[in-house]
Amino acid sequence: MTVTVAGTATIAEKLDEGLAAVERVMLEATDSQVAVLRDASRHILGAGGKRIRPRLLLLAYMALGGRDLERVARPAAAIELMHTASVVHDDINDHGILRRGRPSVNAAWGRTFALLTGDFLFTAVYELMAPYGDLNEDLASAATALVEGETLQAVAVKDNDFSRAVYMRIIALKTAALFRAAGAIGAKLAGARPSEIEALSDFGFNLGLAFQIVDDILDLVADEERLGKTAGIDMDQGRGVAVALGADNGNGRAQAGDPLDAIKRGMLEGDTIDKARKQADLLVDVAVERLGALETSPATQALVELARLVVERES
């Protein structure tokens, strides 16, 4: 089936159409003959989530004139599945019991099956992307970056060494690389010129950094119910992130060694959160600035809105 963007549809309608195709691809790709893999995958996928990475990929594609939403749905689904795989493995390592408002796969199925479900989601990505040649290379290197970023984070927690520089490197690898790939792949699928591909790669990268900073702020300060996942999961990690976010290389209010509650109070009372949010705002401004390389269209407008939403969201 080919879903073609109708000339008269609004961008929001086209985006919804594309996202519906992404959901279908993800359901097909996780239709394992092994019941527990299928059920656990659909449990986590069915819990929703913001689908921000496929949104980014679809809008990047549309911003450059791409019209075949079915063609782009497969890589967009692969990117969301890659993210989901990392989330499932994350919840093993961080003992997260709540995710997207549901029990995590780890909590519901136990560690062995959570590990295998994460592996399975990853092989689903691999299968989906196998035919894509150099687009596949973009996603593969983002996948490696993701794992490297998660690992650097675990190292930083273990060594209690969470400077601003370390934090930025972690989030660049674990989050921004995949956002970058979403922008690049969307642009490439639309047959974009190198300068346009670079612009959307940079847009994705900066947006990814901003997204993760906001995510970490929310993880520290939001209440669990609104967040839909276990908040402030790991005290060491939370403390580290707080130091990185709030304190310029450890000179600010929050200090490693403080109890997490004290850090949270300090951040809430002081201007720490404000400062971190301003960093995220700045990164979003940089991202939006890069869209100047493209012709303005409803799709580029939608990308700007997506970027604003990333920093303004409360969950």
Place this chain on the structure above:
Amino acid sequence: MTVTVAGTATIAEKLDEGLAAVERVMLEATDSQVAVLRDASRHILGAGGKRIRPRLLLLAYMALGGRDLERVARPAAAIELMHTASVVHDDINDHGILRRGRPSVNAAWGRTFALLTGDFLFTAVYELMAPYGDLNEDLASAATALVEGETLQAVAVKDNDFSRAVYMRIIALKTAALFRAAGAIGAKLAGARPSEIEALSDFGFNLGLAFQIVDDILDLVADEERLGKTAGIDMDQGRGVAVALGADNGNGRAQAGDPLDAIKRGMLEGDTIDKARKQADLLVDVAVERLGALETSPATQALVELARLVVERES
């Protein structure tokens, strides 16, 4: 650098050349900027292992006239890394503390880093194979099968339901699919005809089944020192495998519910191990029979020897 098979070199020399290239590719592919990923990957890779999957791929390639060992080293390395990734995750779930005569990654670095190292080895495969188009599809679907087989095994252990049929399905997915891919990819890279690709796929598949049966026998009966990995790791799993190997659908000597020691004694005293070995022999005969579709050469002879080695090995 291109390593070309010299006309005068024996097959054994060519194979060694190819395997050396595989080792180089694996070292490069695991040269992460993140020290712990690099170190843990090289710890497990450096422990050796039989490299049977890359051997199979290289020989399949040579049997069909392929001569560019550097070209084939990359997918051969990817297949070994895929296997290694699954081994690292396996040792988390099975609490294996010894692997290839060294501490497992789980034992040496802990669960969090073992999980991430397995993920990293997997993304390394993904990166290595990204440019390979439809060969990539062969490996991607074998990767999914591997995870599905591991999962079915975990389900069988959990439910204590290890019939012969379940066992065969598990080993077909978790082991034989990757052996099959090794044969198919080697053949395809050599530009083989469809009938030749099928023959080498079947050779790999049947050899993979035999390999896993022998592996499971050795895991039950060999001593740890010779095996180089934690033997009879999981009593439930060992018991299940024993039932499947020794008892036609539970009618033989070994019964689920028996303590593992009793099962081992029963297998050692009775003809159970003999029967299981005969199954493996039969599968190897089937594999070798499929080589009849190819022109006989030193490389096909080497494949026959590889197959015999699989059932005759003692570790």
